[in-house]
Amino acid sequence: MEKLLEVKNLEVSFQTYGGEVQAVRGVSFHVNKGETLAIVGESGSGKSVTSQTIMRLIPMPPGKIKNGQILFNGEDLVKKTDKEMEQIRGKDIGMIFQDPMTSLNPTMKVGKQIMEVLIKHQNMSPAQAKERAIELLKLVGIPMPEKRVNQYPHEFSGGMRQRAMIAVALASNPKLLIADEPTTALDVTIQAQILELMKDLQKKMGTSIIFITHDLGVVANMADRVAVMYAGKIVEMGTVDEIFYDPRHPYTWGLLASMPSLDSDDKKELAAIPGSPPDLTNPPKGDAFAPRNPYAMRIDFEQEPPLFKISDTHYAATWLLHPDAPKVEPPEAVKKRLRKLSSNYDKPIIVKESE
Amino acid sequence: MLRYIGRRLLYMLLSLFLIITATFFLMRAAPGGPFSGEKKLPPEIEKNLNEFYGLDRPWYEQYFDYLTSIAQWDFGPSFKYKGQTVNDLINSGFPVSFFLGMEALLIAVGMGVLLGIIAALNHNKWQDYAAMIFAVLGISVPSFIMASLLQYVLAIKLGVFPVARWESFMHTILPAIALATGPTAFIARLTRSSMLEVLSNDYIRTAKAKGLSRMQITVRHAIRNALLPVVSYLGPLSAGVITGSFVIEKIFGIPGLGSHFVLSISNRDYTVIMGVTVFYSIILLAAILLVDIAYGLIDPRIKLAGGKKGE
Amino acid sequence: MQQIPKEMFQPASVDLSEAEKISKPSLSFWKDVSIRFRKNKLAMFGLVLLFILVFMAIFGPMMTPHDYRTNDLMNTNKPPSAEHWFGTDDLGRDIFARTWYGARISLFIGVAAALIDLFIGVLWGGIAAFRGGRTDEVMMRIADILWGVPYLLLVILLMVVLEQGLGTMILAMTITGWINMARIVRGQVLQLKNQEYVLAAQTLGASTSRIMFRHLIPNTMGPILVTMTLTIPSAIFTEAFLSYLGLGVPQPLASWGTMASDGVSALQYYPWRLFFPATMICLTIFAFNVVGDGLRDALDPRLRK
Numbered sequence: 022m023e024k025l026l027e028v029k030n031l032e033v034s035f036q037t038y039g040g041e042v043q044a045v046r047g048v049s050f051h052v053n054k055g056e057t058l059a060i061v062g063e064s065g066s067g068k069s070v071t072s073q074t075i076m077r078l079i080p081m082p083p084g085k086i087k088n089g090q091i092l093f094n095g096e097d098l099v100k101k102t103d104k105e106m107e108q109i110r111g112k113d114i115g116m117i118f119q120d121p122m123t124s125l126n127p128t129m130k131v132g133k134q135i136m137e138v139l140i141k142h143q144n145m146s147p148a149q150a151k152e153r154a155i156e157l158l159k160l161v162g163i164p165m166p167e168k169r170v171n172q173y174p175h176e177f178s179g180g181m182r183q184r185a186m187i188a189v190a191l192a193s194n195p196k197l198l199i200a201d202e203p204t205t206a207l208d209v210t211i212q213a214q215i216l217e218l219m220k221d222l223q224k225k226m227g228t229s230i231i232f233i234t235h236d237l238g239v240v241a242n243m244a245d246r247v248a249v250m251y252a253g254k255i256v257e258m259g260t261v262d263e264i265f266y267d268p269r270h271p272y273t274w275g276l277l278a279s280m281p282s283l284d285s286d287d288k289k290e291l292a293a294i295p296g297s298p299p300d301l302t303n304p305p306k307g308d309a310f311a312p313r314n315p316y317a318m319r320i321d322f323e324q325e326p327p328l329f330k331i332s333d334t335h336y337a338a339t340w341l342l343h344p345d346a347p348k349v350e351p352p353e354a355v356k357k358r359l360r361k362l363s364s365n366y367d368k369p370i371i372v373k374e375s376e
Numbered sequence: 377m378l379r380y381i382g383r384r385l386l387y388m389l390l391s392l393f394l395i396i397t398a399t400f401f402l403m404r405a406a407p408g409g410p411f412s413g414e415k416k417l418p419p420e421i422e423k424n425l426n427e428f429y430g431l432d433r434p435w436y437e438q439y440f441d442y443l444t445s446i447a448q449w450d451f452g453p454s455f456k457y458k459g460q461t462v463n464d465l466i467n468s469g470f471p472v473s474f475f476l477g478m479e480a481l482l483i484a485v486g487m488g489v490l491l492g493i494i495a496a497l498n499h500n501k502w503q504d505y506a507a508m509i510f511a512v513l514g515i516s517v518p519s520f521i522m523a524s525l526l527q528y529v530l531a532i533k534l535g536v537f538p539v540a541r542w543e544s545f546m547h548t549i550l551p552a553i554a555l556a557t558g559p560t561a562f563i564a565r566l567t568r569s570s571m572l573e574v575l576s577n578d579y580i581r582t583a584k585a586k587g588l589s590r591m592q593i594t595v596r597h598a599i600r601n602a603l604l605p606v607v608s609y610l611g612p613l614s615a616g617v618i619t620g621s622f623v624i625e626k627i628f629g630i631p632g633l634g635s636h637f638v639l640s641i642s643n644r645d646y647t648v649i650m651g652v653t654v655f656y657s658i659i660l661l662a663a664i665l666l667v668d669i670a671y672g673l674i675d676p677r678i679k680l681a682g683g684k685k686g687e
Numbered sequence: 688m689q690q691i692p693k694e695m696f697q698p699a700s701v702d703l704s705e706a707e708k709i710s711k712p713s714l715s716f717w718k719d720v721s722i723r724f725r726k727n728k729l730a731m732f733g734l735v736l737l738f739i740l741v742f743m744a745i746f747g748p749m750m751t752p753h754d755y756r757t758n759d760l761m762n763t764n765k766p767p768s769a770e771h772w773f774g775t776d777d778l779g780r781d782i783f784a785r786t787w788y789g790a791r792i793s794l795f796i797g798v799a800a801a802l803i804d805l806f807i808g809v810l811w812g813g814i815a816a817f818r819g820g821r822t823d824e825v826m827m828r829i830a831d832i833l834w835g836v837p838y839l840l841l842v843i844l845l846m847v848v849l850e851q852g853l854g855t856m857i858l859a860m861t862i863t864g865w866i867n868m869a870r871i872v873r874g875q876v877l878q879l880k881n882q883e884y885v886l887a888a889q890t891l892g893a894s895t896s897r898i899m900f901r902h903l904i905p906n907t908m909g910p911i912l913v914t915m916t917l918t919i920p921s922a923i924f925t926e927a928f929l930s931y932l933g934l935g936v937p938q939p940l941a942s943w944g945t946m947a948s949d950g951v952s953a954l955q956y957y958p959w960r961l962f963f964p965a966t967m968i969c970l971t972i973f974a975f976n977v978v979g980d981g982l983r984d985a986l987d988p989r990l991r992k
Contacts, residue, residue, distance in 0.1 A: 038726070076585055078581055078584055078585060103590075104589075106587075107587045107588070107589055108587065109587070110584065110585055110586065110587035111585060111586035111587030111588075112587055115585075116582075116585040118578060118581065118582065118585075120578060123577060123578040123579065124578045124579055124581075124582045125579055125582065126579040126582075126583070126597050126601070127579070127601070127676075127677055128600060128601055128604075128675065128676055128677070129596075129597070134582075137583075137586060137588065137592075137596070138586045138587070141586065141587055141588060141592075142587060173676045173677070175676070175677050186582070189582070189586065190585075311699075316698070317698070317699045318695065318696050318697060318698055318699050319694070319695045319696070319697055319698075319699045320691060320695035320696060321699065322699060323695065324691075340696070343691070343696065345691065345693055345696045346696045347696060347698065387831055387832060387835060388835060390832045390835070391832050391833075391834075391835025391836050392835075394832060394833070394835075394836055395836050395837070395840070395841065398836075398841070398844070399844060402844055402845070402848040403848065405848060406847070406848040512973060512976060512977065513969075513973070515972070515976060516920075516969045516970075516972040516973040516976065517965075517968075517969050517972075518924055518927040518928065518931075518944075518947070518965075518968060518969075519928070520927070520928070520931045520947075520948065520951060521927075521947060521951065521961070521965045521968070521969075524951045524954055524961070525954075528954050528955065532955065615837055615838070615839070619839040619840070619928075622932065623928065623931055623932075627951075638932055641843065641847060641932055641933065641934065642932075642933050644847070646847075649843075649844065649847055653840050653843070653844055656837065656840055657836070657837050657840060660837050660840075661835060661837075664835075
């Protein structure tokens, strides 16, 4: 499969009063053409910073790309000037944000906000752009688009606004769509509709999607592959099946165990992951997850775990995969769903030594 | 929209009624005022006053007569100068004051908005600091001191502008600048903070994500929204310009309504003070109403039915 | 592969309750505010300036043998010298003594106006917000109507009609000045009244007075404090303005406003008569403004990091 986007060893920091916050600490992943990659993690794990860095939307200063490459169609976005980025943003990469209530300009007609993209990137005349904007509104399922195109965002409901945002993001047929928690601020019923719409449009347009979320439940029916982020790093990455049926990292176990599921008939409490993510001004020595990890070993407090490869597509960074590590049992909720996957190697292979 | 304007109009009339009533009763209470009968007045003035106020009639009749006169745009005679009425003063002085005020308003809005935007776009850079130092100084210096200094340096010492009087356009520049200094500084601060707030909004990030250039984002998305608070400040601003004109007209010897008013204050020409105060109040309240209506037309979120932000 | 000693793979005794500890020391609200305020150099400079001005207002008049009201017709309009540090005015009065004596009056007017605004504003706004419903409606409508009355015109009118003096001036300034404070207090209380933590406190059975003192007052303090710091300079400004119109405090009392408006007429020949009071007015207003701005920035929770 052809890689559309490849992020290599990305490091992003922010200069704050309290010191330098290392929000993203060496993240590598790729997105293939037409597929959906979900990035999952708690708030503060660096998933939003990663996605906004791809678009170069991080204000600099205080933000800074310390290291790494973002290869999009073979070109490194890190090296692009602001002027060059303007030709990529909105044209090749579209973006949807979390809060549809604040992401649209309240004093500009919705149609105009879609037309801006078309006029800028497709060289359309205002009249053409307006016609296309109406088509786009129809495409994202907004009834009476001829009327809606002349309305202001406050005349739209939350779900409608997110649909309008999707229309803005997809206006010039981007190759990649970055959706940063697009359903978090919406009602559950609306959430499902928006997800359906995104899947539907992806099928029609062949767009690749990076889907940022903290909700594993959403991931299962959206994504092809999943990357789990913790404290500025990807701790586990694999296909949806690998992450859901054969997770290896204790943090992924925690996330899965804390996910409610309808089919679980037992009255057991949902497991919560104790504690909160570390302060990234001073990232802890060793594995950042160790203080919250019930399976932590002494080495976890000393040395960062290397990256282990479990299959062609499945990676995890935990000492538990080391041959010398004791065999541990994942939590009950996770154990129940474990399946033997045929693509796995006999043994995890270390692919990257820790520094 | 009509309901909103109607409601605003009602409040405006109530405020106006309050200030007319207050002036009337304060004047009655004033020692040495037209109603105290302490001083012997020249017969001609006494005749004028009697005609207008009916000094020998009971107070409630005087009061209702006064209200009726004002409603007919008649602000009464002078208490000190025979043959002069407040309407005469308004007719001769207000056009001058209006011209000066408008000139100052234009300077204040133009310069203030420009400075504020420059400061916000260069947040925490030297342009920002320079604009804000100017703005803080501008609001820290009382207008009569600023005006005297400008007059002393630019007119008396350097001779760039005429020192005083109201003869040509050149004569209007210095007073207009002096009158505009405080408001310019205030608008610059207001524009800057509102612009910074707008720039931190999510929809600015959306605009950036669309690939719009910095210029396009600033002009199409930021400035328009940032100017909304400035528009709503235009009401209080007109009040500031009117009261500021008292001082400025006095310093530059401009024959506007402001100098007439100040003169009537030093002369204790009570009936003129009363009439001019009521006139100014009407002008001010009308200005504020106009600004409110204009704001409602500019900001699509305001559904003017209840005057509340629509949601 | 790197060799790692076997014992390193022993389970570490992780105390998971340890994980619930917050790694950053949590700062109390006011501590946080004070840290952020102190980082603002301009605001700190303003604060120091205010301390100096208040100090001089208290002790300044004692530093010179001259008093503020004794005329010395042999020594009129003298420039600053070792004898008269700030020079003398047209009646030979010592400007140094008058400046600091004037500081007392100008600052007193500012602080008194701010305190009275605060008192009435908190009472009016607080009652309106707490009672809610019709009471709120009626009280705020009254405030709206009063708000429409042009402030300076009313002040001028009162000063013309009533006997000139300090008390009249403060009365004139506060007669509609409190409305701004009342609106802010009401807005704050209403906003906080419905906030989750107040509801939480209510559910937990906290008494009304406890909610008032523990929750509402500390959280409404910020905007009120800022409004107060910004009321003082506007009162000093108004005082100067009224003095220039001849409606200031009567002679021989000195205020910065009366001194500066006297000085304006002598600007060409005796510039020091304007320079000292004018500088003091500007410095004071500047200082209050930057302190007020600094407080507002420090209190803005959006800036909390």
